[in-house]
Amino acid sequence: MFIPQPYLLFLGDVTDPLAAKTARGIQVWRPEQCVGEMRLPGCTVSLGLDELDIAAAKARGAKTLVLGTANAGGVLPQHWMESVTSAIKAGMNVASGLHHRLADEPELVALAEAHGVALFDIRHMRPKLAVGSGKKRSGKRVLTVGTDCSVGKMYTSLALEAAMREQGLKADFRATGQTGILVAGEGIAIDAVIADFIAGAAEALSPANDDDHWDIVEGQGSLFHPSYAGVSMGLIHGAQPHWLVMCHEMGRPHMRHLPHQPMVGLADCVEANLRAAQVTSDNPQLAGFAINTSNFSEQEARDYCAQLSATFGVPATDPVRFGIAAIAALLKERG
Amino acid sequence: MFIPQPYLLFLGDVTDPLAAKTARGIQVWRPEQCVGEMRLPGCTVSLGLDELDIAAAKARGAKTLVLGTANAGGVLPQHWMESVTSAIKAGMNVASGLHHRLADEPELVALAEAHGVALFDIRHMRPKLAVGSGKKRSGKRVLTVGTDCSVGKMYTSLALEAAMREQGLKADFRATGQTGILVAGEGIAIDAVIADFIAGAAEALSPANDDDHWDIVEGQGSLFHPSYAGVSMGLIHGAQPHWLVMCHEMGRPHMRHLPHQPMVGLADCVEANLRAAQVTSDNPQLAGFAINTSNFSEQEARDYCAQLSATFGVPATDPVRFGIAAIAALLKERG
Numbered sequence: 001m002f003i004p005q006p007y008l009l010f011l012g013d014v015t016d017p018l019a020a021k022t023a024r025g026i027q028v029w030r031p032e033q034c035v036g037e038m039r040l041p042g043c044t045v046s047l048g049l050d051e052l053d054i055a056a057a058k059a060r061g062a063k064t065l066v067l068g069t070a071n072a073g074g075v076l077p078q079h080w081m082e083s084v085t086s087a088i089k090a091g092m093n094v095a096s097g098l099h100h101r102l103a104d105e106p107e108l109v110a111l112a113e114a115h116g117v118a119l120f121d122i123r124h125m126r127p128k129l130a131v132g133s134g135k136k137r138s139g140k141r142v143l144t145v146g147t148d149c150s151v152g153k154m155y156t157s158l159a160l161e162a163a164m165r166e167q168g169l170k171a172d173f174r175a176t177g178q179t180g181i182l183v184a185g186e187g188i189a190i191d192a193v194i195a196d197f198i199a200g201a202a203e204a205l206s207p208a209n210d211d212d213h214w215d216i217v218e219g220q221g222s223l224f225h226p227s228y229a230g231v232s233m234g235l236i237h238g239a240q241p242h243w244l245v246m247c248h249e250m251g252r253p254h255m256r257h258l259p260h261q262p263m264v265g266l267a268d269c270v271e272a273n274l275r276a277a278q279v280t281s282d283n284p285q286l287a288g289f290a291i292n293t294s295n296f297s298e299q300e301a302r303d304y305c306a307q308l309s310a311t312f313g314v315p316a317t318d319p320v321r322f323g324i325a326a327i328a329a330l331l332k333e334r335g
Numbered sequence: 336m337f338i339p340q341p342y343l344l345f346l347g348d349v350t351d352p353l354a355a356k357t358a359r360g361i362q363v364w365r366p367e368q369c370v371g372e373m374r375l376p377g378c379t380v381s382l383g384l385d386e387l388d389i390a391a392a393k394a395r396g397a398k399t400l401v402l403g404t405a406n407a408g409g410v411l412p413q414h415w416m417e418s419v420t421s422a423i424k425a426g427m428n429v430a431s432g433l434h435h436r437l438a439d440e441p442e443l444v445a446l447a448e449a450h451g452v453a454l455f456d457i458r459h460m461r462p463k464l465a466v467g468s469g470k471k472r473s474g475k476r477v478l479t480v481g482t483d484c485s486v487g488k489m490y491t492s493l494a495l496e497a498a499m500r501e502q503g504l505k506a507d508f509r510a511t512g513q514t515g516i517l518v519a520g521e522g523i524a525i526d527a528v529i530a531d532f533i534a535g536a537a538e539a540l541s542p543a544n545d546d547d548h549w550d551i552v553e554g555q556g557s558l559f560h561p562s563y564a565g566v567s568m569g570l571i572h573g574a575q576p577h578w579l580v581m582c583h584e585m586g587r588p589h590m591r592h593l594p595h596q597p598m599v600g601l602a603d604c605v606e607a608n609l610r611a612a613q614v615t616s617d618n619p620q621l622a623g624f625a626i627n628t629s630n631f632s633e634q635e636a637r638d639y640c641a642q643l644s645a646t647f648g649v650p651a652t653d654p655v656r657f658g659i660a661a662i663a664a665l666l667k668e669r670g
Contacts, residue, residue: 134561134596195533196526198565223568226469226615230533230569237561261469272610280561 001127003095003120003185004063005033008052008087012080013042014069020045022097023068025179029158033185035060038083045069054086064093064120066182074099084108088115095120097178122178123189132199132238134280139209140335142287143241144219145273147264149228149256151247152319153219154180156290159319160245161216163328171214174205176235180218190220191231198231202238214331217241223272224264225255233276240280243287243335244273245327250293250304270312285334288327289316336462338430338455338520339398340368343387343422347415348377349404355380357432358403360514364493368520370395373418380404389421399428399455401517409434419443423450430455432513457513458524467534467573469615474544475670477622478576479554480608482599484563484591486582487654488554489515491625494654495580496551498663506549509540511570515553525555526566533566537573549666552576558607559599560590568611575615578622578670579608580662585628585639605647623662624651 009023017024027034027047036052039045052060065087071077076084076098084094084102088111096102102119103109112119142160144153157173157180164171173180175187193201206215217239221228248266255261270286277284289308293301301318308316315326344358352359362369362382371387374380387395400422406412411419411433419429419437423446431437437454438444447454477495479488492508492515499506508515510522528536541550552574556563583601590596605621612619624643628636636653643651650661 131562134590134593136595191529191531193530194526195528195530195566195569196563198530199562223611224614226572227466227534228531229572229611229614230565230567231530232565233558233568234530234565237564255469258469260471275607276558276564279559279564 001125001186003182004093005030005185006035006062007033007064007066008054008057008062008092009034009037009047009049009066009068010083011037011039011043011045012067012069012071012077013040015042015044017045019070020047020068022070022179022182023047023066025154026066026068026182029183035062040079040083054083054090054092058090058092062092064095067094067096067098068182071098076100076102076105085111088112088117091115091117093117093120095122095182097122097182099123122181123192125189126193127188127204129193129197129200129204131196132203132234134237137208137240138211139213139215141206141215141217141239141241142243142245142331143217143236143239144245144247144290145232145236146219146222146247147224147266147269148222148249148252149225151249152290152292153247156245156247156319156324157216157218158183159324160328163324164214164216164331167328167332169214169328169332170210170212171216174215174217176205176218176220190235191228195230198234199238202235206239214335219247223276224269226258226261236273236276237280241277241284242281243285243331244277245287245290246270246273247290248292250291250301251295266308286312286314287330288314290324291316291318293318293321336460336521338517339428340365340520341370341397342368342399342401343389343392343397343427344369344372344382344384344401344403345418346372346374346378346380347404347406347412348375350377350379352380354405355382355403357405357514357517358382358401360489361401361403361517364518370397375414375418389418389425389427393425393427397427399430402429402431402433403517406433411435411437411440420446423447423452426450426452428452428455430457430517432457432517434458457516458527460524461528462523462539464528464532464535464539466531467538467569469572472543472575473546474548474550476541476550476552476574476576477578477580477666478552478571478574479580479582479625480567480571481554481557481582482559482601482604483557483584483587484560486584487625487627488582491580491582491654491659492551492553493518494659495663498659499549499551499666502660502663502667504549504663504667505545505547506551509550509552511540511553511555525570526563530565533569534573537570541574549670554582558611559604561593561596571608571611572615576612576619577616578620578666579612580622580625581605581608582625583627585626585636586630601643621647621649622665623649625659626651626653628653628656
């Protein structure tokens with residue numbers, strides 16, 4: 001399952017910059033795979049890309065129209081349909097991260113078939129999977145884990161891929177969520193697989209590879225989140241990681257969306273994740289901390305990271321503010 | 336989702352007693368809900384129930400025909416169809432634990448509709464679920480956990496329900512697997528839900544209840560099984576258990592189906608399960624061990640259980656050989 005790149009990023013008529021975060025993620029991490037953006041009247045968000053219509057995008061080589069915005073209720077608005085059908089008629093594939101499936105629109109399915117293009121419903125892609133085996137496989141793997149949901153695991157994974165490549169390592173990001181899948185052009189939405197196949201999905205996602213090759217597997221959820229820990233656990237076992245990077249938001253008061261659920265301590269969280277990883281990996285180790293410090297001053301952020309680094313003996317950084325070269329360097333040296 | 340009882344247990348033409356283990360489980364745990372068994376020519380397995388045809392079963396009040404045998408490939412053999420259609424025509428529901436869905440046979444769907452009966456595909460029932468919240472709820476809950484798959488979690492749960500009821504407690508078995516669901520007449524096949532909803536499914540399965548009511552939640556998999564730990568983890572969080580019963584097979588050399596995967600030690604397994612339970616439960620405790628000792632002599636089994644009990648300070652028993660009254664008594668006293 002490979003989503004053909006480059007993309008034309010469709011922003012519809014959204015007015016909330018947060019609603020365009022999937023499109024923004026693609027543009028930040030794969031600018032060379034974005035020929036431009038397409039906006040409807042009323043759209044107040046822009047990624048700063050060239051504004052193109054379907055014909056112009058096609059002329060620049062766009063292979064897939066990406067519906068890269070969240071929408072109330074996850075539906076496909078009727079007034080977006082013309083853009084989608086125009087793209088199909090121009091020979092472009094369409095990829096959507098909406099809850100509502102393109103595949104549930106008979107008109108689109110027929111049109112796509114007639115024009116020999118594919119419809120990708122990222123949230124609903126269900127590759128044929130086997131259950132996990134836990135068998136040791138070659139290659140090196142890093143998994144981002146977290147104290148909670150939405151603490152920057154995808155950002156950290158992509159930043160680490162970039163930093164490791166910069167340091168001359170063979171590193172590939174492995175996507176487990178919808179934005180990551182669109183960035184990479186492939187992956188498995190791991191929270192959408194049948195429960196029995198979580199670990200198997202993670203194994204399929206990061207198969208055996210060259211001994212000097214690194215997979216950077218995008219983590220999901222947290223072992224301490226009452227809603228999603230099953231996904232996190234299966235992902236840890238299936239990814240069979242040699243190294244973990246712990247992601248956390250500085251100062252977060254409680255688990256996301258759950259005011260009654262206290263935040264786990266970092267030491268407990270590191271220990272639990274390493275223990276879980278030991279089930280399938282011989283000697284998993286902590287490679288460092290990636291901290292979202294955006295609610296604090298730069299000095300506070302530096303102090304916090306320095307303290308963490310001293311306590312745990314590994315790099316601690318905010319990848320957005322300070323980069324993640326130190327963790328990449330540790331992996332290069334000790335991996 | 337309630338499967339109407341009593342049942343007529345359909346054994347088809349199986350010759351392997353193991354293939355009839357779902358039917359046997361129902362007959363062992365709910366004999367009062369089995370009006371009889373139905374066998375086709377060539378069937379060499381019997382549960383010792385009265386052998387009835389559809390008409391006789393209907394006359395005795397059977398409400399559902401249960402396809403209670405496993406079959407090569409999980410398909411519905413053509414020569415079973417006549418029995419199934421006869422049951423529907425007689426006004427009986429049909430419940431199947433086969434991989435192949437009754438709902439994928441248009442003839443059966445139309446017939447069931449015409450006769451106002453339901454088709455239950457136990458492996459594929461997907462109730463509408465919410466994600467777990469981890470919010471504290473009233474009532475008492477026990478969860479069976481294990482070192483591995485297939486160590487007797489369902490048997491232990493049902494035996495514990497019976498023993499607790501015998502000791503005057505209000506106790507209900509909550510089913511998470513197909514045999515358990517057929518025994519109870521309801522439940523959720525938790526390994527078949529979408530990964531994001533594992534904990535939510537367990538919450539739905541064991542909702543808030545009277546303060547003196549006990550849910551005995553059937554565990555699945557193991558936190559140390561590389562294929563299924565995600566399911567086990569979500570189930571622990573969602574069940575929000577006050578007590579755990581650890582199930583184990585004495586002498587098992589490695590994790591089931593995985594010769595490369597060493598068996599976890601009991602102390603590590605207890606600790607990991609209690610830690611996981613602490614995420615949603617304030618003070619989860621170990622209530623005892625349920626050990627499958629069938630490969631050892633009675634004296635060896637008694638010695639092993641006595642040693643476990645001394646080490647951990649809780650009852651240890653083989654529920655098949657020695658019953659489980661001691662664990663029920665502990666729960667009654669300390670719960």
